Amino acid sequence: MCGIVGLFLKDKSLEPKLGAMLSDMLVTMTDRGPDSAGIAIYGAPSDGRAKLTVQSSEPSVDFAGLEALLKPVDSSVTVELKSTHAVIETDAKQASDVRELLSQERPGVRVMGSGDSVEIYKEVGLPKDVVSRFGIREMGGTHGIGHTRMATESAVTTLGAHPFSTGADQCLVHNGSLSNHNNLRRELVREGMTFETQNDSEVAAAYLTAEMAKGKDLGQALTGALDDLDGFFTFVVGTKSGFGVVRDPIACKPAVMAETEQYIAFGSEYRALVNLPGIENARVWEPEPATVYFWKHEKAA
Amino acid sequence: MSVSVKRESLEAMRTFDLATTPLRELNSALHTISPGANDTNFEVVNPRGSHSVAVGIDQPVVVDVHGSVGYYCAGMNDGGNVTVHGSAGPGVAENMMSGTVVIEGDASQYAGATGRGGLLVIKGNAASRCGISMKGIDIVVHGNIGHMSAFMGQSGHLVVLGNAGEALGDSIYEAKLFVRGEVKSLGADCIQKDMKPKHLKLLADLLEKAGVTDVKPEEFKRYGSARKLYNFNIDNAEAY
Numbered sequence: 001m002c003g004i005v006g007l008f009l010k011d012k013s014l015e016p017k018l019g020a021m022l023s024d025m026l027v028t029m030t031d032r033g034p035d036s037a038g039i040a041i042y043g044a045p046s047d048g049r050a051k052l053t054v055q056s057s058e059p060s061v062d063f064a065g066l067e068a069l070l071k072p073v074d075s076s077v078t079v080e081l082k083s084t085h086a087v088i089e090t091d092a093k094q095a096s097d098v099r100e101l102l103s104q105e106r107p108g109v110r111v112m113g114s115g116d117s118v119e120i121y122k123e124v125g126l127p128k129d130v131v132s133r134f135g136i137r138e139m140g141g142t143h144g145i146g147h148t149r150m151a152t153e154s155a156v157t158t159l160g161a162h163p164f165s166t167g168a169d170q171c172l173v174h175n176g177s178l179s180n181h182n183n184l185r186r187e188l189v190r191e192g193m194t195f196e197t198q199n200d201s202e203v204a205a206a207y208l209t210a211e212m213a214k215g216k217d218l219g220q221a222l223t224g225a226l227d228d229l230d231g232f233f234t235f236v237v238g239t240k241s242g243f244g245v246v247r248d249p250i251a252c253k254p255a256v257m258a259e260t261e262q263y264i265a266f267g268s269e270y271r272a273l274v275n276l277p278g279i280e281n282a283r284v285w286e287p288e289p290a291t292v293y294f295w296k297h298e299k300a301a
Numbered sequence: 302m303s304v305s306v307k308r309e310s311l312e313a314m315r316t317f318d319l320a321t322t323p324l325r326e327l328n329s330a331l332h333t334i335s336p337g338a339n340d341t342n343f344e345v346v347n348p349r350g351s352h353s354v355a356v357g358i359d360q361p362v363v364v365d366v367h368g369s370v371g372y373y374c375a376g377m378n379d380g381g382n383v384t385v386h387g388s389a390g391p392g393v394a395e396n397m398m399s400g401t402v403v404i405e406g407d408a409s410q411y412a413g414a415t416g417r418g419g420l421l422v423i424k425g426n427a428a429s430r431c432g433i434s435m436k437g438i439d440i441v442v443h444g445n446i447g448h449m450s451a452f453m454g455q456s457g458h459l460v461v462l463g464n465a466g467e468a469l470g471d472s473i474y475e476a477k478l479f480v481r482g483e484v485k486s487l488g489a490d491c492i493q494k495d496m497k498p499k500h501l502k503l504l505a506d507l508l509e510k511a512g513v514t515d516v517k518p519e520e521f522k523r524y525g526s527a528r529k530l531y532n533f534n535i536d537n538a539e540a541y
Binding site (some may be wrong): 055148249250254256269271272273274282285286287289 | 322349351388390391406407409410419428429447448449490502
């Protein structure tokens with residue numbers, strides 16, 4: 001089953017509440033998938049800084065002395081520990097060096113997401129526990145997406161949880177199941193992509209990453225996904241400036257959207273949206289099958 | 302005395318606030334109506350997208366739901382009169398046996414699926430698979446319907462005042478489809494058919510039952526089965 005939520009704020013006065021609003025939406029979707037949950041939050045980027053969200057199964061070992069370890073490469077580096085995750089903020093120019101050093105010195109650390117503004121958190125467990133573990137409710141931001149998983153195609157693990165990073169400031173969540181993911185994974189491995197899990201959604205994320213590496217933009221990559229991915233999907237993709245939605249042509253995986261002057265919201269069900277302010281007067285609709293949608297902040301577009 | 306009559310009718314209306322009352326209390330109350338009872342008016346407030354609101358009704362109750370509902374509202378309805386003053390999630394009035402279900406807003410996927418009788422009126426749009434496998438239900442949609450609607454429809458009527466999406470009536474049996482707007486494409490074995498006087502009469506009755514007054518039966522086209530896929534016949538292989 002799985003549940004997806006997304007929230008894109010137009011009204012800046014709501015930005016401090018993004019984490020709280022998105023958390024409530026995600027917790028409401030718990031009975032669509034109680035295995036694991038994840039959230040991607042986009043905050044305002046600060047000039048010349050880059051963010052790296054990393055995860056470890058042994059945070060007490062991997063994150064010990066991490067800031068001191070990275071200082072020689074970038075004296076401005078900061079590390080904020082959040083349970084099994086850490087957010088590393090660096091000078092944008094040093095970001096790749098920091099990442100390289102990290103992979104050499106702390107090979108157990110996995111990169112969840114990177115870019116100017118995204119932070120990605122995901123873990124095994126109920127959405128309410130996952131959001132409280134990472135303090136999501138206290139986070140502000142401009143937009144974000146969340147996912148609660150009912151596993152069908154691969155094991156219930158942290159790395160099998162959503163969102164999956166598809167590139168800088170990009171991530172993907174998926175409700176559905178792909179039927180050609182094994183074959184597609186083999187093709188992508190041949191093209192040089194690497195995989196952490198047997199998960200079908202990770203293949204979709206890698207597919208988008210690979211297509212964009214060939215020069216497509218995200219919209220073109222998603223349009224290509226309609227031809228190349230076989231199976232059921234409602235995808236929501238987070239980008240630096242907003243989010244996108246695409247459903248397979250059969251569109252049996254649910255999706256409902258709501259728009260007001262203050263926000264654009266996505267939910268697998270209307271239940272996820274009922275606590276949003278002014279929902280009674282929102283325009284509520286279902287995204288069409290096989291159609292790529294994008295909503296973005298004009299300034300950042 | 303008029304005062305006491307008014308009081309009686311107020312008492313007869315039972316209100317369930319789903320923000321504070323478990324759904325099961327509403328549905329249990331609906332399931333314990335004895336035949337001939339007169340306290341048959343129900344009002345539901347704050348449904349907030351709840352699933353399975355007013356399912357399994359088997360008496361002629363009147364239920365008014367104020368707000369939008371989730372999955373399977375009024376499923377299996379047998380004789381009830383349910384109005385949703387809002388929109389409905391997937392599977393509204395699924396497998397309805399008899400009675401009336403009215404959705405003032407839009408309906409999600411597979412509205413009226415497998416319905417065997419009764420009338421489903423959707424005043425907004427219906428999404429994909431509206432009336433899938435319908436078996437006698439009448440469905441009137443004021444707006445548009447999505448793809449794969451009336452798939453394998455066996456009997457009953459689907460009336461659409463707006464447009465129909467792709468693959469209308471795929472593998473249809475004897476359900477009758479009337480569409481006033483454009484049909485994006487017809488499914489396998491579904492064809493346009495002549496509108497005969499008896500069909501105009503039938504459609505006029507359905508429109509009247511659904512409270513549609515400003516539209517004429519002559520504005521619709523009729524679609525139904527080419528009857529080539531009932532039994533396998535090698536000569537019809539390309540119809541599949």
